[in-house]
Amino acid sequence: MLDPARLSIHQVTLLQQxxxxxxxxxxxxxxxxxxxxxxxxxxxxxxxxxxxxxADNGVALSGYCWGGLVTSPDRSEAAKAxxxxxxxxxxxxxxxxxxxxxxxGGVAPRDKNIADARARALDGVAExxxxxxxxxxxxxxxxxxxxxxxxxxxxxxxxxxxxxxxSLSAEDIVGIAVDTYAVWWDPDxxxxxxxxxxRICSFHVSDWLVDTQDLRFDRGMxxxxxxxxxxxxxxxEAAGYDGYVEVEIFSQRNWxxxxxDEVIGVIKDRMQTAx
Amino acid sequence: MLDPARLSIHQVTLLQQxxxxxxxxxxxxxxxxxxxxxxxxxxxxxxxxxxxxxADNGVALSGYCWGGLVTSPDRSEAAKAxxxxxxxxxxxxxxxxxxxxxxxGGVAPRDKNIADARARALDGVAExxxxxxxxxxxxxxxxxxxxxxxxxxxxxxxxxxxxxxxSLSAEDIVGIAVDTYAVWWDPDxxxxxxxxxxRICSFHVSDWLVDTQDLRFDRGMxxxxxxxxxxxxxxxEAAGYDGYVEVEIFSQRNWxxxxxDEVIGVIKDRMQTAx
Numbered sequence: 001m002l003d004p005a006r007l008s009i010h011q012v013t014l015l016q017q018x019x020x021x022x023x024x025x026x027x028x029x030x031x032x033x034x035x036x037x038x039x040x041x042x043x044x045x046x047x048x049x050x051x052x053x054x055a056d057n058g059v060a061l062s063g064y065c066w067g068g069l070v071t072s073p074d075r076s077e078a079a080k081a082x083x084x085x086x087x088x089x090x091x092x093x094x095x096x097x098x099x100x101x102x103x104x105g106g107v108a109p110r111d112k113n114i115a116d117a118r119a120r121a122l123d124g125v126a127e128x129x130x131x132x133x134x135x136x137x138x139x140x141x142x143x144x145x146x147x148x149x150x151x152x153x154x155x156x157x158x159x160x161x162x163x164x165x166x167s168l169s170a171e172d173i174v175g176i177a178v179d180t181y182a183v184w185w186d187p188d189x190x191x192x193x194x195x196x197x198x199r200i201c202s203f204h205v206s207d208w209l210v211d212t213q214d215l216r217f218d219r220g221m222x223x224x225x226x227x228x229x230x231x232x233x234x235x236x237e238a239a240g241y242d243g244y245v246e247v248e249i250f251s252q253r254n255w256x257x258x259x260x261d262e263v264i265g266v267i268k269d270r271m272q273t274a275x
Numbered sequence: 276m277l278d279p280a281r282l283s284i285h286q287v288t289l290l291q292q293x294x295x296x297x298x299x300x301x302x303x304x305x306x307x308x309x310x311x312x313x314x315x316x317x318x319x320x321x322x323x324x325x326x327x328x329x330a331d332n333g334v335a336l337s338g339y340c341w342g343g344l345v346t347s348p349d350r351s352e353a354a355k356a357x358x359x360x361x362x363x364x365x366x367x368x369x370x371x372x373x374x375x376x377x378x379x380g381g382v383a384p385r386d387k388n389i390a391d392a393r394a395r396a397l398d399g400v401a402e403x404x405x406x407x408x409x410x411x412x413x414x415x416x417x418x419x420x421x422x423x424x425x426x427x428x429x430x431x432x433x434x435x436x437x438x439x440x441x442s443l444s445a446e447d448i449v450g451i452a453v454d455t456y457a458v459w460w461d462p463d464x465x466x467x468x469x470x471x472x473x474r475i476c477s478f479h480v481s482d483w484l485v486d487t488q489d490l491r492f493d494r495g496m497x498x499x500x501x502x503x504x505x506x507x508x509x510x511x512e513a514a515g516y517d518g519y520v521e522v523e524i525f526s527q528r529n530w531x532x533x534x535x536d537e538v539i540g541v542i543k544d545r546m547q548t549a550x
Contacts, residue, residue, distance in 0.1 A: 107501040109485055114460070114503065147422040149460035150485050150501045160462045185389070185424035187435045210384055210425050212490060226382040226425045228389065 002233075002245055002271045008034035008062040009267060010204070010248035011041055016256040017263075020045040024057055026260040030268070034244050036063035036202075037095060039088060051095045062244035063140065063177070063202050064092035064100050070124030071105030071117040071154060078120065081105070085128055092137040099138035099201050101177055104155040106148075117154045122164050125174065132173045140202045141165070142177035147215050158183055158192040165199055175201030178236055179248065181208060181219055184227040193235045200241040204248045205229055205275055217252040221266060223274030233275055245275060277508075277520055277546045283309035283337040284542060285479070285523035286316055291531040292538075295320040299332055301535040305543070309519050311338035311477075312370060314363060326370045337519035338415065338452070338477050339367035339375050345399030346380030346392040346429060353395065356380070360403055367412040374413035374476050376452055379430040381423075392429045397439050400449065407448050415477045416440070417452035422490050433458055433467040440474055450476030453511055454523065456483060456494055459502040468510045475516040479523045480504055480550055492527040496541060498549030508550055520550060 009032050014023055020041050027035060035054075042050045042064075054061065067088030072078045085100070092100045104121040107114050125139060132139050141161045144153035155161060161176045168174050176199045183189050185208075193200070207225030212218050222229055233245065247267050249255050255263050284307050289298055295316050302310060310329075317325045317339075329336065342363030347353045360375070367375045379396040382389050400414060407414050416436045419428035430436060436451045443449050451474045458464050468475070482500030487493050497504055508520065522542050524530050530538050 106485075109501050112501050112503045114501075118462070145421065146460040147420065147487075147490070150483050150487070154460075156460050157462060163462075185421040185429075185431050187393070187432060187438075208425050210381075212422075212425070215422070215487060215490065226384050226387050226389075228387045 002275055004031070004268070005033055006243070006245050007032055007268070007271055008036055008244035008246040009264065010036045010065065010246050011038040012065070013247055013249045013255065014260050014263060015250070017258070017260050020050055021053060022260070024053055024059060026264060027059060028057055030261065030264040032264060034060040034062050036061065036065050036246050036248070037097070038065055039067070039091065042091060042095065047091045047094050054095060061095055061097040062246050064088065064095060064097035064137070066101040066103045068103035069105040071108065071121050073108050073111050073116065073120070078124065082124055082127055086131045089128070089132055089135050089137050093135040097137065099140040099175060099177070101142050101202065102139045103142060103144065104153045106151040107154060114149070114154055118160070121154055122167065125164065126168060129168070129170050129173055138201050139174045140177040141174065142179060143182055144179070145182045157186055157188070158196060159188055162192055162195050162199070171199065175199050177202035177204065179204035180227050180229055180232050181206045184208060184232065190235050193239050196239060198240045200236050200239055201243070202246065203233070203236050203241055203243065204246045206247065206249045214252065217250045219249045219251055221249060221255065222247070222270040229275045245271070277550055279306070279543070280308055281518070281520050282307055282543070282546055283311060283519035283521040284539065285311045285340065285521050286313040287340070288522055288524045288530065289535050289538060290525070292533070292535050295325055296328060297535070299328055299334060301539060302334060303332055305536065305539040307539060309335040309337050311336065311340050311521050311523070312372070313340055314342070314366065317366060317370065322366045322369050329370060336370055336372040337521050339363065339370060339372035339412070341376040341378045343378035344380035346383065346396050348383050348386050348391065348395065353399065357399055357402055361406045364403070364407055364410050364412050368410040372412065374415040374450060374452070376417050376477065377414045378417060378419065379428045381426040382429060389424070389429055393435070396429055397442065400439065401443060404443070404445050404448055413476050414449045415452040416449065417454060418457055420457045432461055432463070433471060434463055437467055437470050437474070446474065450474050452477035452479065454479035455502050455504055455507050456481045459483060459507065465510050468514050471514060473515045475511055475514055476518070477521065478508070478511050478516055478518065479521045481522065481524045489527065492525045494524045494526055496524060496530065497522070497545040504550045520546070
């Protein structure tokens with residue numbers, strides 16, 4: 001049983017059905033207290049407009065998603081990418097999100113050097129810390145599934161996120177986002193969640209479908225796959241996390257095709273039975 | 276530069292173009308000294324017939340692919356699966372393959388318990404050891420990519436394979452197959468390959484394409500993706516491996532559609548420039 005006051009539904013879960021106002025309406029209609037907004041949608045509707053809409057409706061924010069992709073070996077490209085993250089941090093502050101979900105970036109096909117890409121990502125985070133502090137938005141390092149390593153994130157495990165946090169020594173402003181979909185397979189996950197402790201500033205749930213057909217947009221509803229979600233929730237809570245449980249389902253073939261109220265209804269049910 | 280005498284081309288690389296005799300002909304025509312055969316193809320053509328064909332043509336074997344899927348929580352299903360692995364070990368011995376590539380199996384949707392699935396897989400390997408010894412075929416534990424964890428392999432890292440080997444204490448008959456496609460993203464891979472040392476009994480190469488479109492059948496030709504293959508080869512060789520370098524490319528949209536001689540020609544070229 002999850003306290004309904006801890007439910008957050010990520011905007012991406014209704015990405016294709018709803019404009020930002022329609023999405024906020026759907027949350028209100030269904031008594032969902034919190035969301036994490038999707039940057040593309042925010043920029044489409046307008047940052048100030050989104051901030052006002054959320055505030056007027058009393059919707060809390062569990063995150064701003066996302067900024068990053070700072071691994072380019074080209075110095076000027078990397079500098080541009082960091083500037084873009086600074087803008088994302090500003091926007092996160094404007095909508096009053098506590099953290100920006102940070103997606104490291106992939107491996108450059110020209111150098112094929114994953115160790116260098118990881119080093120550049122870590123340096124990139126270090127350079128972003130002063131700006132994050134100045135606007136009061138945490139950088140939530142989100143390990144993504146290894147299948148996204150080439151293009152989206154060389155940060156592939158919570159173990160590596162912990163190592164980055166150790167090296168950054170910026171516990172006040174750099175945290176870790178644990179996404180069940182990205183980490184459930186990891187033999188070290190229980191230990192690394194315990195090690196992360198209070199670094200965990202964001203917790204995302206969805207499920208891994210046995211017949212997964214796409215590397216990004218085929219996530220399952222909690223309970224429909226093979227992830228032991230209650231165990232993962234127990235571990236992050238034992239580590240000290242007591243914040244929102246954020247539902248983040250990218251689902252081209254199923255949930256993005258359905259009525260918003262139906263999707264939210266199923267989510268609310270599954271939060272009680274499968275998480 | 277790879278010594279051409281160390282080239283092995285896995286039968287699956289020409290899975291759709293060639294029957295087993297056509298495949299062996301193609302190897303002969305192109306001076307490829309070694310292969311790893313695909314169990315389904317062997318059974319289709321006949322085990323004895325395949326053994327004779329390979330022997331008559333002087334084709335060496337680097338492996339027999341595959342056996343496993345022993346993680347069922349149902350005792351009788353698991354026992355059946357182990358019997359099937361014993362048959363695969365017999366077949367591997369018949370074709371004179373030095374090892375059977377072992378694919379652990381996935382997570383049962385009914386119990387969603389990955390820790391238990393891993394424990395059952397390890398127990399399953401332990402039970403298979405006497406038979407493997409009796410027929411003189413190594414069990415090559417192959418960690419598969421975490422994206423296959425639900426259905427094919429809860430053995431997701433070389434670190435976990437090392438832990439299993441530590442616990443089995445059967446270095447004479449249980450080894451590790453390192454597949455570049457499965458492990459390239461792993462932050463611990465260099466250290467775990469070093470730790471594996473002489474356990475490494477099989478080394479597979481292919482590449483990870485930036486625009487990967489399928490979880491199983493979209494592997495790239497060496498050089499076409501982002502994997503630093505020379506680094507991985509250097510590490511396995513530093514660990515003591517000096518056996519065949521086995522090319523294993525599942526490629527529905529590209530290489531399975533091409534002429535066998537063209538595919539082998541590209542492979543031979545890339546082995547000199549990209550591995």
